[in-house]
Structures are given as structure tokens and as C-alpha cells.
Amino acid sequence: xxxxxxxxxxxxxxxxxxxxxxxxxxxxxxxxxxxxxxxxxxxxxxxxxxxxxxxxxxxxxxxxxxxxxxxxxxxxxxxxxxxxxxxxxxxxxxxxxxxx
Numbered sequence: 001x002x003x004x005x006x007x008x009x010x011x012x013x014x015x016x017x018x019x020x021x022x023x024x025x026x027x028x029x030x031x032x033x034x035x036x037x038x039x040x041x042x043x044x045x046x047x048x049x050x051x052x053x054x055x056x057x058x059x060x061x062x063x064x065x066x067x068x069x070x071x072x073x074x075x076x077x078x079x080x081x082x083x084x085x086x087x088x089x090x091x092x093x094x095x096x097x098x099x100x
Contacts, residue, residue, distance in 0.1 A: 024086050
């Protein structure tokens with residue numbers, strides 16, 4: 001396998017699938033989002049899928065989960081510096097989609 005293919009394969013193992021890219025895109029445009037806001041903006045994503053994707057993105061240190069200890073519970077998500085490195089790719093995907 002070529003070096004290029006290995007690098008693409010690695011990237012896809014981290015941010016593969018449509019939901020992770022859409023989550024990163026929403027967080028880029030809106031900076032900080034609560035869980036309910038993300039779910040609404042990403043409709044028709046299921047609770048299970050959103051929860052799973054957020055956990056995976058957090059584990060890869062692409063998003064930050066900030067929990068506030070209050071009632072009712074409040075959790076906010078935002079991009080980390082590492083997560084922000086995906087923005088040029090998202091912008092290129094958007095431009096490609098618009099052109100095609």
C-alpha cells in the first residue's frame with residue numbers, strides 16, 4: 001500500500017463516516033453547542049449515534065466536552081486545536097460539493 005493510501009486510511013479510521021464530519025462542521029460554524037442543539041442541527045441523527053460519535057471524537061481529542069455541575073445538567077461541546085485542523089478539509093469538501 002502506498003504512503004498516500006496509508007495516510008488516507010488512517011485519517012478515515014479517525015473521522016470516517018458522515019456524522020463525524022457533520023459534527024465537526026457544526027462545531028466550526030457555531031463554536032460551542034449543547035447536546036440538544038447538536039441533535040436538532042443534525043436531524044435525523046439518533047441519540048445513540050450522536051452519543052457514540054461524540055465519544056469517539058472526544059477520545060481522539062478532536063472535540064472538547066465541558067460538563068457543568070448544575071441542575072439540570074449542562075454539557076457543551078467545542079472543537080479542540082487538533083479538531084480545528086480538519087477545517088480546511090471541510091471547507092474543500094464544501095467547495096467541491098457546491099461546484100459539483
